[in-house]
Amino acid sequence: MRYMLLIYSDESHYGKLTEEENETLMRDYYAFQEGLMGAKAYIDGARLHPTPTATTVRVRGGKRSTTDGPFAETKEQLGGYYLIEAPDLDAALGWAEKVPTSRYGSVEVRPLWEME
Amino acid sequence: MTRDALERVFRTKYGSLLASLVRHAGGDFEAAEAALSDAFVAALEQEVLPDRPAAWVFAIARRRLVDRARRRGALELPDDLASPPVSEAPDDLVIAREDFPHEDDRLRLIFTCCHPALAPEAQVALTLNALSGLSAREIARAFLVSDVTMSQRLVRAKAKIRRAGIPYRVPPGGLLAERLDAVLTSVYLIFNEGYSAALGDALVRRELADEGIRLARLLVELLPDEPEARGLLALLLLQDSRSDARVSPQGELVLLEDQDRSLWNRSKIDEGLVELDRALAARRAGPYQIQAAIAALHARATDAEATDWNEIEWLYAELLRRQPSPVVALNHAVAVAMARGPAEGLALVKRLVAEGALEGYLYLHSTRAELLVRTEQLGAARAAYRRALELADNALERRFLASRLERLDG
Numbered sequence: 001m002r003y004m005l006l007i008y009s010d011e012s013h014y015g016k017l018t019e020e021e022n023e024t025l026m027r028d029y030y031a032f033q034e035g036l037m038g039a040k041a042y043i044d045g046a047r048l049h050p051t052p053t054a055t056t057v058r059v060r061g062g063k064r065s066t067t068d069g070p071f072a073e074t075k076e077q078l079g080g081y082y083l084i085e086a087p088d089l090d091a092a093l094g095w096a097e098k099v100p101t102s103r104y105g106s107v108e109v110r111p112l113w114e115m116e
Numbered sequence: 117m118t119r120d121a122l123e124r125v126f127r128t129k130y131g132s133l134l135a136s137l138v139r140h141a142g143g144d145f146e147a148a149e150a151a152l153s154d155a156f157v158a159a160l161e162q163e164v165l166p167d168r169p170a171a172w173v174f175a176i177a178r179r180r181l182v183d184r185a186r187r188r189g190a191l192e193l194p195d196d197l198a199s200p201p202v203s204e205a206p207d208d209l210v211i212a213r214e215d216f217p218h219e220d221d222r223l224r225l226i227f228t229c230c231h232p233a234l235a236p237e238a239q240v241a242l243t244l245n246a247l248s249g250l251s252a253r254e255i256a257r258a259f260l261v262s263d264v265t266m267s268q269r270l271v272r273a274k275a276k277i278r279r280a281g282i283p284y285r286v287p288p289g290g291l292l293a294e295r296l297d298a299v300l301t302s303v304y305l306i307f308n309e310g311y312s313a314a315l316g317d318a319l320v321r322r323e324l325a326d327e328g329i330r331l332a333r334l335l336v337e338l339l340p341d342e343p344e345a346r347g348l349l350a351l352l353l354l355q356d357s358r359s360d361a362r363v364s365p366q367g368e369l370v371l372l373e374d375q376d377r378s379l380w381n382r383s384k385i386d387e388g389l390v391e392l393d394r395a396l397a398a399r400r401a402g403p404y405q406i407q408a409a410i411a412a413l414h415a416r417a418t419d420a421e422a423t424d425w426n427e428i429e430w431l432y433a434e435l436l437r438r439q440p441s442p443v444v445a446l447n448h449a450v451a452v453a454m455a456r457g458p459a460e461g462l463a464l465v466k467r468l469v470a471e472g473a474l475e476g477y478l479y480l481h482s483t484r485a486e487l488l489v490r491t492e493q494l495g496a497a498r499a500a501y502r503r504a505l506e507l508a509d510n511a512l513e514r515r516f517l518a519s520r521l522e523r524l525d526g
Contacts (some may be wrong), residue, residue, distance in 0.1 A: 001281045088283035089233060090291065111280045 001045065002112040003084050003092040007078040009105025011050045028100035036084060041095065045082035076105055085111075121165050126156065129170045130249030133177065135221035141181050143284035145246070145274040151180035222247065223286050223338045226331075230299040233283045238273040238301045240309075245270055247334075249329050258324050259309065296339075300348050300404060303331045307352050311359065320387075325359070328352055336391070345393035347405030353388030354411035357381040369516040373420035385415045406435045427454035442473040450483060458490035478507040482517060489524065498524055 017025065051070045058065050066081035070077065079101070086092040089109070096107040130152075139149035151293035155177035159169065193342055229242040240521040241259075244250045250258075276282065287295045307328025310321045327487040332349040339345045361379035364370050392408045410431050417423040432448035453461020465484050485500035501521045508514045 003281075086281075088281045090283050090287065091229075092281070093233070108281075 001086060001092075002089065002114065003086055003089075003095075004110045005082040005084060005092070005096050005099060006078055006108040006110065007080045007082075007099055007101045007105065008108065009079055009101050010075060011077045011079055014050075015103065025100055032098055032100060035098065036082065036095065037075060041084045041086055041091075043085055044084040045080070047080040048078065048088045050079070079105070118165055119160070121161055121169060122156065125159075125169045125249055126249055129173075131225065131247040132222050133170065133174050134246055134249075135179055135225035135263060136174070138225060138284055138331075139221055140178060143228075143278070143282075145235070145277055147181060147184060148177075151177040151184070154180050186405075187264060196281065219288070224284055226299055226335070226338075227286050227295055228277060228282060230295070230302045231277070232295070232298050233280060233282055234273050234276060236301070236305070238269055239298065240305050241266060242273050243267050243302050243306065243331070244324075244327065247331065250327075258321065280288050296342065296344070299335065300344060302305065303328055303335065304348060304352075306331065307356075311355060325352075329356060337452060341398070343395040343398040343400050344402040344404050346391050346409050347402060350388045350392035350395060350408035351404050351411055353384045353391065354408060354415050357384035357388065357415065363512070367515075368519070369512045372414060373423075380415070388412065401434075403435060403439050404439070406431050413439075423454070425451060429455040436508065442468055442471065443477070446474065446477075446480060453487055453490075458487045462487040462491055476507060478504050478513065481507065482520075485520070494524055 005085065014022075029114065033042065036045075053067075054070045055072050056067050056069065058067075082099070084092065084094075089111075092109050092111075094106055096102060096109050101107065101109045134148055134152055137152055138145055141148040141151070150205060152173070156172045156178050159173050175304070204279065207351065225246055226439060229246055230239045237259075241252075243254050244255050244258075245252065252267040253263050256263045257269075259266070286292075298519025300489040302314050307325055310326070310328060314523070329349070329352050330353050332345070335342075336349050351498065356378050358372070358375065360381065361375035361377070362370055370376075388408070389412055392405065392412055395405050410428050413424050413428050413431075429448070429451040430446065432451045436444045436448050446465070449461045451461075451466035452464055462484070468480060469476055469484065481500050481504035485497045485504060488494070488497035488500055498521065501517055501524070505514060505517045508517055
């Protein structure tokens with residue numbers, strides 16, 4: 001099955017990291033991704049620019065409205081994702097636990113809606 | 117097939133039949149359930165009862181699953197061509213040995229129902245539905261929610277199992293400890309829902325308590341080397357042994373110390389004590405074994421005065437160390453009051469009041485009131501009883517607290 005790991009955290013956290021902490025985090029992410037690839041579980045993944053770069057589009061009554069910012073103000077923001085292949089939810093949760101951000105943020109695991 | 121005989125099969129075999137069918141359906145709960153209920157309907161339509169009704173029902177249900185799989189595999193053919201009509205004659209029951217329901221299936225089912233990815237209330241409902249064969253309606257009645265709410269809860273949980281890919285298996289070593297906890301908690305909640313609350317239909321409640329014990333027994337049978345499963349069974353038996361003494365013939369709640377101990381069920385106590393000893397022999401104590409050991413000390417005391425409160429206090433302290441929670445701390449405070457006097461217990465209760473975590477918890481206020489009475493602070497005791505009374509949500513508790521309050525005023 002394919003699962004999406006949605007990585008949420010308080011994005012202001014990153015601004016407060018020392019250079020050393022930042023490097024450790026990058027190394028941890030690199031190692032995590034290597035692990036996914038080695039297990040042939042990796043499909044795709046990326047880090048997102050923080051929410052001040054976000055633009056939200058809605059179409060109402062056929063008319064487009066475009067607003068600055070994310071779709072909702074929340075304490076933790078979507079900061080990146082992985083798309084993985086895993087045999088079942090337990091395996092996907094096992095990967096989620098290893099996402100470095102899970103130590104201070106949250107990782108939401110969602111199965112992809114597969115077309116039958 | 118006669119309705120009575122079939123009902124017996126349903127009551128005793130539903131869980132294991134479903135458990136095995138879910139395996140055959142590759143973990144698809146809904147498909148397994150639909151096949152099983154079709155098979156029971158087909159069985160009802162039979163004139164005579166087959167020799168082995170459970171095997172008969174199972175064979176029909178399995179065939180439904182095979183048909184369904186065949187239909188799915190041959191999408192280009194119309195349904196009626198892909199699947200020739202099935203003969204329901206029970207004479208061609210050739211089932212391979214490994215296809216028969218076996219114990220592992222029920223264990224798989226219970227671990228799947230209690231997967232932590234499901235909400236606790238869904239775990240409890242699903243366990244009762246899948247393992248005990250209770251309908252959404254029966255579970256709704258027991259948990260005092262509407263039929264619609266309960267049906268939705270079950271449908272959502274089953275859909276999540278399928279869509280999110282919750283595996284149908286007993287979790288491997290690394291995950292087992294966390295997952296076993298969830299299973300034991302669900303079984304305890306099922307029992308407790310039947311045992312503790314006096315609301316609702318008494319008969320349904322009795323059934324839930326019995327079902328909790330039955331499930332705990334099943335866990336012990338399936339996991340004989342897990343002392344906590346055995347500890348849970350011991351705890352439930354020991355608590356349940358007091359159920360006839362908890363409410364007076366006038367329908368009043370009776371505190372443990374005031375209970376007529378001749379009403380305690382000896383055979384349940386004996387069985388509970390044996391299970392507890394066997395659990396403790398493994399020398400891997402855990403919260404359920406400790407709570408069972410506390411219940412055992414009550415069960416062994418011939419009257420309230422003979423209760424070994426020092427030992428109980430020690431056990432609660434141990435439980436608190438392993439499972440720090442305000443409710444356990446409150447129980448510990450009561451044990452301290454009984455072992456070393458009400459003033460010491462009251463000091464601990466006051467600390468809990470100051471922490472505020474149990475402000476909405478009736479027993480914090482009723483315990484505090486009781487200890488205030490025993491230390492002769494009657495004005496404060498009245499206020500505490502009144503606060504408890506505000507929080508009481510069932511008639512039994514309200515009547516009990518009101519009578520305590522009356523005694524103070526009188």
